[in-house]
Amino acid sequence: MTACAIETAAEDDDREGHREGYRDGAGPGGADWPTGFTITANGAYAARLAGAGDALYVERWTLDGPEPYAVPLPLDQPEEPGTRLLPLADGRVLVARRVDGRRNTFSLLYPTGPATGELQLGAVEAPGSEHLVLLPPSPDGICAYAMCVGPETTTLWLVAGGAFGPEQVAEVRGRCTGGVWLDRTGRMLALDRRLGDGPVKAVAVDLERGGEVTPLLQITEESNDRLLLADPDSGLLLIRSDAPSPGHDRLGWGVLGSLLPVRFPECLRLDDAAVTPFAVQPGQVLMPESCSVALRIDAAGGSWVGVWQPSARRLGHLAAPAGWLAGAGLWTAGGVLRLPYVTAGAPCGLADMEAPPEPEPEPPVTVPAVVEKPRVCRPVPLQQAPLTDRRPAG
Numbered sequence: 001m002t003a004c005a006i007e008t009a010a011e012d013d014d015r016e017g018h019r020e021g022y023r024d025g026a027g028p029g030g031a032d033w034p035t036g037f038t039i040t041a042n043g044a045y046a047a048r049l050a051g052a053g054d055a056l057y058v059e060r061w062t063l064d065g066p067e068p069y070a071v072p073l074p075l076d077q078p079e080e081p082g083t084r085l086l087p088l089a090d091g092r093v094l095v096a097r098r099v100d101g102r103r104n105t106f107s108l109l110y111p112t113g114p115a116t117g118e119l120q121l122g123a124v125e126a127p128g129s130e131h132l133v134l135l136p137p138s139p140d141g142i143c144a145y146a147m148c149v150g151p152e153t154t155t156l157w158l159v160a161g162g163a164f165g166p167e168q169v170a171e172v173r174g175r176c177t178g179g180v181w182l183d184r185t186g187r188m189l190a191l192d193r194r195l196g197d198g199p200v201k202a203v204a205v206d207l208e209r210g211g212e213v214t215p216l217l218q219i220t221e222e223s224n225d226r227l228l229l230a231d232p233d234s235g236l237l238l239i240r241s242d243a244p245s246p247g248h249d250r251l252g253w254g255v256l257g258s259l260l261p262v263r264f265p266e267c268l269r270l271d272d273a274a275v276t277p278f279a280v281q282p283g284q285v286l287m288p289e290s291c292s293v294a295l296r297i298d299a300a301g302g303s304w305v306g307v308w309q310p311s312a313r314r315l316g317h318l319a320a321p322a323g324w325l326a327g328a329g330l331w332t333a334g335g336v337l338r339l340p341y342v343t344a345g346a347p348c349g350l351a352d353m354e355a356p357p358e359p360e361p362e363p364p365v366t367v368p369a370v371v372e373k374p375r376v377c378r379p380v381p382l383q384q385a386p387l388t389d390r391r392p393a394g
Contacts, residue, residue, distance in 0.1 A: 037328040037340060039063070040087050041139045041181070046340065047087040048325070054078055058085060058109055058116075060093050061340070061348060063330075068340075070348035073109045073116045084134050086160075089141025092119075094134070094160050096146065099123075102130045104146070106159045106166060122165030124148070124157055134159075135179040138186040139232075145189075149175055154191070156211065170211025178202070180230045182256065190216055192226045202227040202239075219243035219262055229293075230256065231280040236288035236310070238277045251275055253310050255288050267315045268308065273299040275306065276327065283333030292355050294337050296327045305329075307337070307355040321351040 039046040043063055050059035050072065057074035073093060084096040092110045099105055106121040124132060128150035135145040135156075143161030147154060154176035159166045178192035182204060189205045193213075202217035202225055217225035223243035228251075230237050235256040242249050244264050252264040268275055274297070281292040288310060295306035297317070303326045307316040320326070323343035330338050341349045 036085070037325040038086055038137065039328065039330055040089055040141055041137045042089055042141055043330045043338075044089060045087040045091055045093075046328075047085040047093045049079060049081070049083060049085065051078070056081065056083070058083075058093055058095060060087060060091065060109075060111075062091075063338070063340075063350060068348050068350040071111050073111060075109075075116055075118065086134050086137055086144050088137075088144065088160065094121075094144045096132070096134055096159070098130075098132070104129055104132045106146075108160065121160060124159065124166050126155055126157075126168070127151070127153075128155065132157075133179075135189070136181065139181050139184045140186040143186055145169075147176065147179065147191075149177070151175075154193075156189075156205070156207070169207055170205060172203075172205060172211055172213055178226060178228075180227050182230050182232065184232050190227045190230065200224040200226055217241075217262075222246070224249070229277050229280050231282060231284070231288070231291055233282050234280075234284045234286060234288040234291050236280060236284075236291045236293075238280070238293065251277070253288075263310075265308075265310075265313070267313060268295075270297065270299075270315075273297050278327050279329050279331050279337070281331040281333070281335060292331060292335055292337070294329055294331065298326075305337070305339070305353070309355075316356040318353055318356065321349070323349070324351075 037046060037048045046061040046063055048059055049056050051057050056079040057072055058079060060071045060073055062069050080097065082098060086094040088094065092108045095107050095109055097105050103123055103125045105123045108119040108121065110117045124146065126148050128148035131149045132146050135147055138144065144159050146157045146159045154172045154174065155168050156170040157166050158169045172191065172193065174193040174195040176191040176193045180190040182188040182190055187206060187208050189207060190202050191205055192200050193203050194200045199222055204214050204216045206212040217227060217239065219225050219241050220243050223241050225239065225241045228238040228240055237254045237256055239252045239254060239262055240249050241252060244250050250264045251268040252262045254262040276296045277293050278296050279294040284291045290309065290311060293308050295308060297304050297306045303320060305318040305320050307318060321339055321341045323341040325340045325342065328340050335355065337353045339351045339353060341351060
C-alpha cells in the first residue's frame with residue numbers, strides 16, 4: 001500500500017476537539033497528509049508542487065524504473081499554493097484549482113515533448129465545494145474522486161475517468177472526512193462520518209450502488225472511531241479512536257471482517273510525539289499480523305520514521321533521509337520501505353530502507369539451585385542413643 005499526501009475536508013469541530021489526540025494517532029479528520037506529495041496506488045507515479053514563492057509548477061515523479069526521475073509540467077501561468085494534485089496510473093496528473101472561492105476546475109496535465117499538454121475536464125460547484133478535497137488515488141489508477149462537505153450532507157464526485165466530465169456519484173448524509181479505499185477495484189470507500197452532534201464513525205460507501213452506506217467501525221456507542229489506512233490484501237486496518245481513553249485518541253489496529261476486538265498497542269503511544277501511519281506493506285494475503293507499517297513520528301526535536309508490525313511488541317525507529325517529504329512513502333511486497341526526498345544535490349531521490357530487526361528475546365534469568373550435601377548418618381554409641389519413644393518388641 002502506498003501513502004497519499006492528500007488533504008482532508010476541514011471540519012472545525014474535529015480539528016478543535018482532537019488536538020490532544022495527535023500524539024497517539026493521525027491528524028484531524030482521518031488521514032491528514034501535510035506534504036502535498038501523492039503516490040499512485042500501484043506506486044508507479046507521484047506528483048507534487050515544485051518551485052518556490054510565486055513560481056510553482058506541477059512535477060511528476062516516475063518511481064517504478066531503475067532510478068526515480070522527475071518531469072516538470074509547467075504552464076504559462078504558475079500554480080497557486082492551494083492547487084491540489086493527483087497522479088494517474090497512465091502518467092497524467094489531475095490538477096484541481098479553486099476559482100472564486102467555491103468553483104473548482106479540473107484538468108489533466110501530461111508531457112508533450114518540451115511542452116506541457118492540458119486537457120480540460122470541467123468544473124464542480126455545489127454545496128460544500130468551497131471545502132472540496134481530492135480523495136486518495138483510486139486503486140484502479142484510472143478514476144479520480146473528489147468530496148464536497150456541506151452543512152448536512154457530503155457529495156462524492158467522479159472528476160476524472162468518466163464519460164462526460166465531473167459527475168456526482170453519491171450523496172452521504174452527514175459531514176464526512178478522511179477517505180480510505182477498502183478494495184482493489186475502487187468500489188468500496190471508507191469515510192469518517194459525523195451525524196449531527198454525534199460521534200464520528202467510519203462507514204463504508206459502495207460507489208457501484210449509488211453510495212449505499214453501511215457501518216464499518218463502532219467500538220463503543222460514544223467513541224470517535226476513524227479509519228486511517230487499510231490494506232486489501234491482508235485486511236489490516238489502522239484505526240484512531242478514543243474508546244480506550246475517552247477524550248484522548250489512541251492508535252489501534254483490527255482486521256476487516258473479523259469479530260476480534262480492536263487492539264491498541266501501548267508501544268504506539270508516545271509521550272510528546274504525534275504518531276501517524278502512512279504506508280502498509282502489501283502482498284501479505286490473509287496475514288495482517290505480518291504486515292509492516294510505516295509511521296511518521298513528529299516531536300519537538302524533529303520528524304523521523306517508525307516501523308511496526310501487529311505481531312511485534314515494540315516500535316522500531318529509523319532516521320529519515322535528509323530532505324524527506326515527511327509523511328510520504330511506500331512499501332514493496334518484499335518489505336523495503338521507499339521514502340522520497342529532495343535536496344539541492346538530489347532533486348528527485350528515493351531512499352530504500354529496511355525495517356530494523358526484532359531484538360533477540362532475552363534469555364530467562366535462572367538462579368542456580370542450592371544443592372545440599374547428602375547427610376551422612378554417624379553411628380551413635382549405645383550408651384548415647386536416645387531411649388524415648390521406644391516401644392517393646394512384639
